[in-house]
Amino acid sequence: MRLYSFEITDCSLLSTLAFATWLLNIGDGRIGVPDKDEPRDSSWIRTPYSLLISPGPDSLQTLIDFVYGDDMLNDPTDIHLSHNRQDIQ
Structure with a gap:
C-alpha cells in the first residue's frame, strides 16, 4: 500500500518494484538466514546497500x-x- 503512487517516474517505478519484490521475498521466507538461537521463528536479513x-x-x-x-x-x-x-x- 505504501509503495503505491499515481505520480511515479519510470526510474522510480523500477526501484519501487525491486523494493516491493524484496519485501515479498522476505515475507515468503526466500530471503534471510535462520537465526542460530531461534531458527524456526527468526532470520537475519541483510538490507541491500541501495536501500540504505x-x-x-x-x-x-x-x-x-x-x-x-x-x-x-x-x-x-x-x-x-x-x-x-x-x-x-
Missing part, C-alpha cells in the same frame, strides 16, 4: 520524505492515511 539512507545531517528528513511523500507531508488529511481509498483497486 546515508548518514548525514538530512538523513532523518530524507527518510520522512521517502516514507510519507510530499502530498501527505504538505497536506496531511485522513484520506492520505485511509486504507479504504476509492482510487486504489
Whole structure:
C-alpha cells in the first residue's frame, strides 16, 4: 500500500518494484538466514546497500520524505492515511 503512487517516474517505478519484490521475498521466507538461537521463528536479513539512507545531517528528513511523500507531508488529511481509498483497486 505504501509503495503505491499515481505520480511515479519510470526510474522510480523500477526501484519501487525491486523494493516491493524484496519485501515479498522476505515475507515468503526466500530471503534471510535462520537465526542460530531461534531458527524456526527468526532470520537475519541483510538490507541491500541501495536501500540504505546515508548518514548525514538530512538523513532523518530524507527518510520522512521517502516514507510519507510530499502530498501527505504538505497536506496531511485522513484520506492520505485511509486504507479504504476509492482510487486504489
